[in-house]
Amino acid sequence: MSGAMPVAIGNYLALSSIIFFIGVAGVLLRRNPLIMLMSVELMWNAANLLFLAFARVWLNNAGHVFAFLVITVAAAEAAIGLAIIVTVFRTRANVDVDEVGALRG
Amino acid sequence: MIVLWWLVAIVLIATAVWTISARKPVYSVVALLTHFLALAVSYIMLSAEFLGVIQVVIYVGAILVLFVFVIALLSSGVGSFSVGPDKMKKAAWPAGIVTAIAFGLLAWKLGGAIASTPVTANISTVAGEAGAFGSVADFGKALFTTYLLPFEITAFVLMVAVIGVILLAGDQSVHAPSRERADRVAREMREAIVRGGEE
Numbered sequence: 001m002s003g004a005m006p007v008a009i010g011n012y013l014a015l016s017s018i019i020f021f022i023g024v025a026g027v028l029l030r031r032n033p034l035i036m037l038m039s040v041e042l043m044w045n046a047a048n049l050l051f052l053a054f055a056r057v058w059l060n061n062a063g064h065v066f067a068f069l070v071i072t073v074a075a076a077e078a079a080i081g082l083a084i085i086v087t088v089f090r091t092r093a094n095v096d097v098d099e100v101g102a103l104r105g
Numbered sequence: 106m107i108v109l110w111w112l113v114a115i116v117l118i119a120t121a122v123w124t125i126s127a128r129k130p131v132y133s134v135v136a137l138l139t140h141f142l143a144l145a146v147s148y149i150m151l152s153a154e155f156l157g158v159i160q161v162v163i164y165v166g167a168i169l170v171l172f173v174f175v176i177a178l179l180s181s182g183v184g185s186f187s188v189g190p191d192k193m194k195k196a197a198w199p200a201g202i203v204t205a206i207a208f209g210l211l212a213w214k215l216g217g218a219i220a221s222t223p224v225t226a227n228i229s230t231v232a233g234e235a236g237a238f239g240s241v242a243d244f245g246k247a248l249f250t251t252y253l254l255p256f257e258i259t260a261f262v263l264m265v266a267v268i269g270v271i272l273l274a275g276d277q278s279v280h281a282p283s284r285e286r287a288d289r290v291a292r293e294m295r296e297a298i299v300r301g302g303e304e
Binding site: 021035039077082 | 163179200203208212218247248251259266270273
């Protein structure tokens with residue numbers, strides 16, 4: 001959209017950090033790996049929002065490129081995370097992360 | 106514009122909270138879907154039209170569908186998959202304190218970042234115009250000239266992810282470590298190379 005930015009950058013910083021820490025809380029509080037993965041997605045997207053907000057403030061499209069790369073890496077992460085969940089579930093028939101301690105050593 | 110921004114912000118926070126507090130993963134997916142659509146709206150408000158489209162196509166169209174597939178796969182036949190907010194009560198206080206401290210530190214440091222940020226420039230170009238800020242042409246030019254190497258590295262990361270997923274979740278019998286199979290593959294490769302050299 002052309003014209004001015006709707007609100008000041010501070011609002012974007014506040015919104016983005018709130019969403020990021022909702023994601024952090026999700027990873028810390030939930031024990032369902034699917035919801036933990038979704039919380040990680042929330043964190044990726046909070047960072048992306050800030051990339052785009054600062055790209056808009058500085059009128060520099062480097063932020064757009066980085067947001068695009070972040071989306072790609074997030075897609076790879078989601079695919080691998082879900083594959084791990086499927087594998088664990090296939091061998092253990094259980095997806096509670098506290099019950100799955102095989103990697104603890 | 107400002108009203109729309111606050112509306113989007115409220116939707117973003119509400120759906121984020123819903124995502125982490127939903128009882129069943131499938132409700133989380135629905136909340137996350139709303140979250141991503143609202144995020145696409147806010148991207149378009151930031152003149153990042155292409156990224157808004159990408160957000161919908163990749164996140165809603167690919168990643169969330171993958172989540173739904175996995176939930177459907179894991180829920181079939183097994184009862185106890187959709188566990189609720191199990192440890193939430195026990196972990197709530199420590200997790201809340203840790204999150205609040207981290208949030209405070211971030212807010213403290215970000216205060217300085219706001220002070221040093223310039224006053225936002227108005228965009229003079231018209232959206233949709235060739236070469237306008239945030240347009241596909243503008244984005245593509247940056248991606249394929251200045252940021253070509255990061256782009257190529259991302260392609261490599263995606264390839265590694267594809268191979269990793271096939272190894273992890275694919276047919277286990279195909280990838281079972283078998284001495285005979287490895288020997289046979291090595292022999293076939295050697296023969297193919299020899300044959301290629303003769304031609």
